Amino acid sequence: MAKVLMNGNSTIGEAAIRAGCQCYFGYPITPQNELTEHMATHLSRKRGCTFIQAESEISAINMVYGASVAGVRAMTSSSSPGISLKQEGLSYLAACELPAVIVNMSRGGPGLGSISASQSDYFQATRGGGHGDYRTIVLAPSSGQELADLTHRAFDLADKYLIPVIILGDAMLGQMMEPVEFKHEAPEELPIRADALRGAKDRPSRVIKTFTSKPTELEEINWSLFRRYQLIKRQETTYETFLVEDAELIIVAFGIAARIAKGAIKTARSNGLKVGMLRPITLWPFPSDKVQELAKKTKYFLVFEMNMGQMIEDVQLALEGKGEVFFHGRPGGVIPTPSEVFLMVSRLCYQKGLK
């Protein structure tokens, strides 16, 4: 189909509807309200679909849980403070192996923070976020088109692996208007999962639960979840590389920071500096293997993120002591510019004698 010019938040909503999302439960919070409103306008009128503005983010994630129990594709969205509220729900979804899609258009934190773009929810998203040993797949789009494509992929991944999937965007991606091509039409039939709980008709009754009085039973559930996580790591790790083949310095950045970094890299290259970029697209699973591979040829890594240093830990863990890691970060919702990143790059190249 033709490209449309669409605001990032609305793009996610439209892509979700086209992915067969049947239920959306949300709560207003800046900077993602266009997504909630898109669902209120377009999902609510679709036959068999449900839109509810819940009384809180906590309620919304629990409504998602209910809809997932009943076997349909369900989604909620919020921004950083609201995502904090949802952590209990995420833990329960993960424990019950229920698919769901959760969108975080992150903003400055901690606390009520600011309404501007930030990437300070990386730890929250990639380390489980709620209590207990679990992971959620985390997708980090970097453009309007990726908002559409990764939203569609999120629903597929959630159903395939029976796991909650987080789309980690930010205020800027949400507000930007870019041309987007939606590659899918909404399905005619909205699917119901085979393991849905809708009454024990012609089968034994079933239970979806997270509590057990036997630690050994819970232990086995944990092992089973982590076996699945290993499978996801092998099959779904995704990243993009940009001019890394001859790079002497590699920027590692995700989401909107990667867009900004690309501008800096173009300037650097036109100044003869051999700089490239690794852009993780799945933040969990993190492309550790690719980092290790790049470290065979490149010594210097500059981690650039809009926070106080979160993804940098995953880069350091992946490098296992090889190479040297530097950091440039801006917290609080401040949007860095390509020229400030270029300044950092050129200073590093000068200090390290790179040409």
Added chain:
Amino acid sequence: MSSRQTEKGIKGYIEVDQELCKGCHICISFCPKGAISLSDKLNASGYLTVLFDDSGDCTGCAICAIVCPEVAIEVYRG
């Protein structure tokens, strides 16, 4: 069991599952005919249970079963 009638009317009887009974005595307190009494035996869970007194005037009203929290009582009437 054959049908039993007394001059007072319908006769009933109950069966108390001794292993489900927790000896809460609520059936005893609500039985209108005093047909249930305390046992002096412990069941496998360590509760002193209750016993049906067959010589009494049970009418099969089922009040004991209605109040029994453990669903330990089955009632027969007729």
Added chain:
Amino acid sequence: MRKVYSRPKSLKRNPFHYCPGCGHSVIHRLIAEVIDEMHIHDSVVGIPPPGCSVFAHHYFDIDMAESAHGREAAVATGIKRTAPDVIVFTYQGDGDLAAIGTAETIHAANRGERITSIFINNAVYGMTGGQMAPTTLLAQKTTTTPYGRDVRIEGYPIKMSEMLALTRGAVYIERTAVNSPANIRKSKKAIRKAFQAQIDDLGYSLVEILSPCSTNWRMSPLESWQWIDEVMTKEFPLGVIKDLTGTGDVD
């Protein structure tokens, strides 16, 4: 002789782990009887809480989905909106429905969600060892009100049924108890009527059931059943609080 009383089919044969005289045991059975009599076993989903009844699925032979503490009304909303033909009921304690879950409960009622909540009010937090609940009575001693509930520190016991009746989405709310044969019969009728209100697509229904907790009230089972009449019903009067179903007394 014919058998006139036996275990309902929707109740598994597992012995209850509840304390002697506990209201959960009676109420589980009543709900199972109603499910049997209304023939809704194939289309009912129950949502049990954390608490003593977290093991409700050991007893009910129906589909059940556990919920996080207090979130039952939201989970029920998610299921019911997705699958309107499913009969959805929440089974919640007083902490669940009236403390941590107050927002979810009020808003589900306010939206007129076609769900039924069975609200087990035993004036205490049972599972965790007997702490104060929102419905604990004034002067009642619990492990967190060792000197008795003091209105200046802890406020008054909360009347959820009366509060929920103010929401226009709630169509049927009744408070009953399970401490006598008569009250048990009324509880069963109320549960049935509440399910019927859902089936008839009328709105939100709730049955608040005063339930004995002999262990945490530090009484014998019989004393706990009597305490409901002697003390609890003075604060929480039994009866129909709201009824817009137009069905009067359900048989």
